[in-house]
Amino acid sequence: MARRKRTAVVGGGMAGCAAAKELLKNGREVVIYETTAGLGGRARSWHRPEIEPDVGVNLWFTSFYKIMFERIREYGLEDQLTEMSNNVIVVDNGKPAELLSDSMKSLFTFPHVKLGDRIGFLTATLKETLKRKELDLFDPLKLAKYDDGTNAAEYARKSMSQRGFDNLLRPEIESFWLWRCEDISAAHVRAMQAQIAGAKFYVFKGGMEIIAEKNAEGAEIRLENEVTDLQVSDGEVRVTARDADGTLSEEVFDDVVMATPAPVAAKLTAALPRQIVGEDTRDFLATQKYEPALSVSYLVDFSSMPSEAHIVAAGAEDPPVKTIITFPRQVRDANGRPVDKHLAFVYPGRAATRRLLKLSTEEQFAETTRLVTSLWPDFPADAEPFEIAERPWAMPVPEPGRYRKSARVIRLQHAPVVFAGDYFTSPISEAAMLSGIRAADKLLTVG
Template sequence: MNKKNKIAIIGAGPAGASAAYYLQKEGYDVTVFEKENFIGGRTHAYNNGEIRFDTGASFFTNFYPLLKELVTKLDLDDEVIELERRVGLRYKDVLAEFTFGDLKTFWRLPFITRKDKLIMIWSTIKLTLQRRKLDLVSPEKLAKYDDSSISDWATNTMSENVYQFLIRPGVEPFWYFSCDDVSRAMTTVLQGRAADAKFYTFKRGMSQISEKMLSNVSLHLSSCVTKLSKIEKQIQVSYVKNDIVNEIKVDQLIIATPTTAIKNISIDFELENNILSFINSQKYVSNVHATFTVDEKDVKDMFAYYYPCGNWETPIGAIVLHKQKCKESIKVPDGKELISVFILDKPSKELIEIADDKEIFKRVWEMALNFEDKLPKEAQPVALFKRKNAIPLHEVGRYTTANKIKNQQNKDVIFAGDYMSCATVEGALRSGRWAAAQVSGKTISF
């Protein structure tokens, strides 16, 4: 196909930015549409001038190969900052220190027996030896482990205590879903990389990589695509900006948005039934994320992160103290600490139904105090994020289906996003690169 063909991309998150970056390098005429007034999608940073912090995906790891490659290609090496790895694991009234990748703090955990610890170590060693066969985002490789839920797999192959106290706190605080509801495929890979896991972000937040990839691309922010039509051999994209309907004709289209956004676009031509079925069946996890400021002196001896573990009822997914986590990547007034409270899926659904944001802030801070009583009694609300569709839910069999349908897409309209892979920045980036390859006719692995 002629490299001067016009390509439209809907969505300026990591998937859309990645697709645009690779197509632009190939010489395509690329236009990106984003309904929000910012770049980054779920990696977007909140910034009111006085306070700045990441609102969604806030880190990457040392086992994200494409992101690592892009950091170097985009001259972002000096922008990378390593994050604190110490966390406080809470089980009811007991709080224990744990550092990711540190055997000493693992061995001192009070919740589980020596036998369970040895079971976890042996299981991790076996998976570590299989690293070359494991891939965090490849649907083809994930499909090989897409045979049971995280809870069933961990309980049956290790033990109930290993699952409750070691596997769950490595999953649910990051993705908010229940381990009962999702495939064990991604967790199997994560466990195989746990021994040397490190976590990073960028100085100006995770959206920095999307911004850099889109720096030389025609970008329309605050532009909501409403309709797609076929005009002879081209696709007409209708979008609304400043209450004015605009139209552009392109040769091919990449839709790099959550599946919920796709449903709001009127499409006047037929798409592949298996693709539509896959998209329409995608479920999402809800999340309420409330951020507060407190006096820094009141929390100076606390951990950067607090995660629940064990089988007990709590609405808390995670509590994050941003300065403790990485003060170089945020902005907050002197003498203040910035605290984010992340609520799990089911209690988030209940909170989202409350119309009064002040009431939500109040309830979330009460939940945080019930979880960790070292927090100060009073906190100043900063920002509230109510997401009904926060993260794609990868149910058992989802990766298997994604692997089957990924190469069956109509080449005129190609779908990209972490729902095609796994809910990580790496998954989004690689789905975008893969979509770009479908346009250019290249054969690459996901």
């Protein structure tokens, strides 16, 4: 009987675990190496037993995610979903106004911009919605055609004034992804506009990592194992990893899916021969920029903040605080009785995030508590600092021209070393999974 091929997956995030599933389904043996203590990567939440549900940074997904919903059905996870309101509150100079993606009324009554901008926004959205199939937010092979070198701000100004852009489109994009519209491809914002009308928003009750964990079932999972070296010779891939005790081990595979963030993939494959990893791929990995993220969460009284809201800053400036997101949660009081609270996640602006990432947790809370009222003056003074999540490589930036490069690299990928990660498109778990499935398919086509 023929030996089953063995594949190493380096990185147990959404991309790596989606690749693992595809490989396992096709009869491969799979070993997943993951540096941290759990699967899910950036989509992994933190858990604290004092709150109900005990889940922290809980990623959203929408009704237009395709692979995600296929997996939810396959694994019978429908009861894990919680639908969230898409309540976006845009704050312009201290004045809040609601903007709901599924409500025409909220657009027409949106007070921050003139009627002409609202009509321009609506017309542009409708135009893009007609191209919904092609303007696929997750697929660089489709987006490449629309990636004409212009940035999102240039695109937006064709249909609205600067003020309209700064209050309508910019906050919708930048509050979710943290980069500047000036720095990203117009194709990204066009795809977002094409998909967003009427979309429903969900979170998993226990965190999105459940999908990564289910996808990885059947693989050998090596947690707290950081891959430190990769060698390819005589058709074999040699993987060296360091475990939590610092012990190095080496193992041989037929091939490998590199599913780490781009800088790690670039470093680990830098010494491989050019015929294994070509120049285009090297350049693609080495030039990927990232926006860092810091999520600072607080427990606040239920009545003190809007519920299930995305409170976002308008304007072109980099604000001290960019976004506040509130989720309802219950905590137990001293007598064990449940009390309704909000878990409020505060995301500082770009400059503030870079500064705060260098500080201690205590200092991060103190500084964020000081800054947060710049966006929401009524943020309760007695908010209870709860948890901080740091993501130095949070948001890969889809610069103008990036989707075209990405499509080229996807076509060039070949065994025995392939790459996967959200940086092939944008920071979206669905995009990460698509890249993982594609990378696995490249290995499977050679048998």
